[in-house]
Amino acid sequence: xxxxxxxNIPLTKYLIEQxxxxxxxxxxxxxxxxxxxxxxxxxxxxxxxxxxxxxxxxKEGGKLEFGTEVxxxxxxxxxxxxxxxxxxxxxxxIMIDVIGRCYKDQMNSPEWQEKFKIMIPSYxxxxxxxxxLLEQIRANTATILKLK
Numbered sequence: 001x002x003x004x005x006x007x008n009i010p011l012t013k014y015l016i017e018q019x020x021x022x023x024x025x026x027x028x029x030x031x032x033x034x035x036x037x038x039x040x041x042x043x044x045x046x047x048x049x050x051x052x053x054x055x056x057x058x059k060e061g062g063k064l065e066f067g068t069e070v071x072x073x074x075x076x077x078x079x080x081x082x083x084x085x086x087x088x089x090x091x092x093x094i095m096i097d098v099i100g101r102c103y104k105d106q107m108n109s110p111e112w113q114e115k116f117k118i119m120i121p122s123y124x125x126x127x128x129x130x131x132x133l134l135e136q137i138r139a140n141t142a143t144i145l146k147l148k
Contacts, residue, residue, distance in 0.1 A: 003061035004054040011064065015052075053082045070094060072101040092120065 057063035072079040127134040
């Protein structure tokens with residue numbers, strides 16, 4: 001871990017600075033993207049924790065890896081996600097990948113396919129080829145998230 005930290009001083013410094021930010025520092029950073037942001041309109045929520053993977057490396061001792069990686073045992077009984085915590089944009093697709101690796105036979109059954117379509121209305125469809133479905137999903141998402 002020490003070698004990975006030393007070889008990535010800028011990233012190590014950045015990660016430590018992010019954890020140590022005060023609420024005022026966070027608002028200052030937010031205002032770089034939303035200049036009119038007012039503290040009274042924002043609530044700080046813990047949304048997760050940044051994680052980095054360090055892999056053993058013969059030459060470097062420890063090597064910092066970026067992104068996420070799904071590792072599954074040969075028999076499919078264990079699957080893990082390594083790497084930076086995935087955001088909402090990737091979490092569902094990663095979980096579907098994990099389920100597919102661990103439950104190959106069931107995943108393709110009509111029962112499971114139907115359940116996936118209930119949970120994920122766009123499952124198995126390309127939204128860029130179905131603008132009506134895309135608009136329906138966006139409207140539903142906006143309602144659930146109370147977006148305008």
